[in-house]
Amino acid sequence: MASGRKKPKSSLAALSDLQNAPTQPVYLLEGKDSFLRDEYLRVIRRKVLGDGPDDFNHDRFDWTEIDAPPIITIAQTLPFMAEKRLIEILNFTRPGERDESIFLSYLDQPSASTALVFCVENVDMRTTFFQRLAKASLVCGVDILEGEELKKWLHGRAVALGFELRPEAAEMLVEMVKPSMMRLSTELEKIASYVMPGTLAGPEEIREIVGHSREELLYKLGDSLSQRSLGGTLVLLRRMMETEHPVRFIGLLRNLIRRWTISKALIRSGRGVQGISEVLGLPPFVAKRLEGQVRGLRSAYLRELYGKLLQVDRKLKRTSDMKAARQALELFLVDVRSSRSGAHKVV
Template identity: 25%
Template sequence: MISIWKDIENKKFSNIYLLFGKESFFIKETKRKLLENVLTEEEMDFNFSSYDLEETPIELTLEDAETLPFLGERRLVFLHNPIFLTAEKSKDKAEKMEHHLKKLEKYLEEPAPFSVIVFIAPYEKLDERKKLTKLLKKKATVLEAKKLNEQELKKWIVEIAKRNEIEMSNEAIEQLLILAGTDLLQLTNEVEKLSLYASNTGKIDVEMVQKLTSRSLEQDIFSIVDRILKRKIDEALRIYYDLLKQKEEPIKILAIIASQFRLIYQVKELSRRGYGQPQIAGAIKVHPFRVKLAAGQARDFSEQELMRIIDLLAQCDYEMKTSSMKKEMIIEMLLFKLHRS
């Protein structure tokens, strides 16, 4: 992936790219690099096109790709949502769209030498049984934008830090994942910021990560739950009061607390049934790193305790919708009850 980006930055372009997968950061970053390097600003108006293949037939987009560039050397064509590469069901409007795929097959065999055509397929997987899929993967430079597992995320963080000539300890990397989550864009931004701060020393440590990392609401809720587990109610309340100062809605805070405890319960129950953490992540469709953290928290609860907490959360939700008591106070009382659980 990074090698593909380096080639683009060095003006070594393929005539055909295939970007597929659910990790939007990789797709957006590749598109950005292509836009910045294939065309100049002056050429953009004349030689860049973007199509949605759920609304435009492929043969029209190929006509564009085969048109000589105007006032420039290349054309750049983005083709979004090539649903015909998958086994997924199309939307209603796409079902009415007929694509002459034989023309696409012919184009792939002999692409226009002056065009860079980019298929952008935001799908988990393509239908490998299809002749067209096989041909496209053979002829194109392929970037699979898949979600990274924990080890791959750590390697990614190390690479970003190294690019900035910064070292980062394993403890600091672990802490960053806990505080910032697994979103690649946020992780990249945080490492860039930390690298700038550490430019004098050349090293990022745990203390620096704890001090400077921007926390998402979900990560702050995780911290609240973690403080409750450690019987540190004062710290849990401090995080909660900070969220209120940031104008976070109590009902939203409650929803995320409930979501975290449901996750803990699901992980505990599936572990009891013999599922491994990767299997659990696949079954409940969350990142494996979140499963790992939830598994650590689940060890501090019995199944009965978790069920009682889930009941408390349901009662709290009911009170928020029916009681005249201030919503902020309802959650404060909930935190004290969780502390005593």
């Protein structure tokens, strides 16, 4: 049994350890990402139970519906016609005094024929219980991947599904979907069903297949407004109005104008795409897209746009009539286009 507190490894490193290391008597899966947690549980199940039936040697409990005695009774029972049994405890939190005592007694001498898995969102290492649990366990961090590790996972997952991702496509996918391993996995599966096997998917495929997200709508809205495309902007508005409240469209516009204003100031100061990327925390391809959108926009126009947006926002908050709300937004967009094209003087 290992000694001392084991700091959770990164998710990919932990998965590699699980696949290559001997089966452990106790595991602690620590973190909030349910998708990654289930990935680890699948690996543990294969190691402990193999590929055969597991009806008699696999138990899965929700800690909110059970206490320690029946879990430990099962853990101390020999497996049925197999070498190992597996017990998973989901939604585990710090137990009460009686259950804590029972668990700690078991952790001092865990059964060699049982793998006991604690799935915990938040481990409070200030408590004696979690200190001793961590000391007795193989500890794996199951929070969402980030940075290079997330990109590595995306590329590996894409290859497993039969296609490849360009680096800029992986960045776009993360930006559009936002942190959620489950959603990222689902979008990769959608892409795999759309492209031919062996395809090297780029930004165009991502826009086409995943392009109904909030972020992509924001980019398309920016393209339409900066290019004076009233028709394109109205199409986006009507698409959103099919399922969303107009206030969401206002939110998109507010976010867009904020990005435009900051990008415009950065361009004027000479920082360009790199500055936009650093200040707004966006991938370079997104920063380049913003730079292209604001090149022909004047600061006075952005101020006027924001002022008119506030007026529309106040109108929408005073009505529950969806038809009237859409008409108000359409009139706003028509007014914006005429102002942008010079029919109204911008000061």
